[in-house]
Amino acid sequence: MAVSMGKLRGLQQVSTEQGIFAILACDQRGALKRMMEKAGRSPIDYEAVVQMKHDIVAPLAPFATGVLLDPEYGAAQLITRDALPGRVGLVVALEETGYEDREGDRLTRLLGQWSVAKIKAMGAAAVKLLVYYNPRREAAAAYQRELVAQVARECQAYDIPFMLEPVTYPTKDGDEETFIREKPDLVVETAQHMSEFAVDLLKMEFPVHPKAGDDPGLWQDACARLDEACRVPWALLSAGVDFETYCRQLEAACRAGASGFVAGRAIWREAVEITGQAERQQFLSETMPARLRRLVDIASEHGRPWRARASHAYAAADAPADWFASYAGFAS
Secondary structure, three states: OOHHHHHHHHHHOOOOOOOOOOEOOOOHHHHHHHHHHHHOOOOHHHHHHHHHHHHHHHHHHHOEOOOOOOOOOOOHHHHHHHOOOOOOOOEEEEEEEOEEEOOEEEEEEOOOOOOOHHHHHHOOOOOEEEEOOOOOHHHHHHHHHHHHHHHHHHHHHHHOOOOEEOOOOOOOOHHHHHHHHHHHHHHHHHHHOOOOOOOOOOOOOOOOOOOOOOOOHHHHHHHHHHHHOOOOOOEEEEHHHHHHHHHHHHHHHHHHHEEEEOOOHHHHHHHOOOOHHHHHHHHHHHHHHHHHHHHHHHHHHHOOOHOOOOOHHHOOHHHHHHHHHHHHOOOO
């Protein structure tokens, strides 16, 4: 069997029966606080952030296969507030919000007093790690790869799926024009590098910068290159683009071979921005679920099942009568 039993079960818990990911992302912390501040919300304290996440997740979770949350404001908090149905898979972030800026390099920091072991113990279906990555900033890239390798080993030890989110950034700070031009190559090279590790799902950026236009040929070529680079299942993140743009991006990605989506702000951004009570309630109860259902339809129609990847293929014969005797489990 290409995939271990615990990882297999976790992937099943965050995907449809057909093997398509329809995961809601609401693990933002610093970005969410900045959005709340920009909208004029006050106070922006612990309870306000938890309540915002509750407002977003509660009406959406029933339509998702999984929900990605952070431990600081979301994971346990929304379980105890009954916002996350038991049948919906839980993915929990491992990293601190933001990054360490070291002379232009963006380095990921793991959240203190938090671990793969704790994520497994709390009943989550998968672990998520975000790493900022530019293969041309070699020292930082090597540092980030070592962190990915470490987390991959821990996820193997605890037999839990590893969702990796590599986010590219400019080779030279402030040079947006070059970054727009080199974005497809950066995303593809990043996927190649990250596919070398024991990763179960790559949460990938759309491989064309929003400011590079929406030429169908450009999109098709870039998505095809990305799919070829991904030797493990991949799903598309939303990166805060507007909803209609994301729908088009998702269809292009799924037609190329993506196995669904892990989307956040494209679905729920206005839940933070709208302050009128009646208008906001309508957005929460009607617009957000309709958006998520539309994304599910797109991914279901065009996406490639994750188990179709050779890296994660399995069959009934992979569980013989004595499978439990050789199953490694993990150390107590």
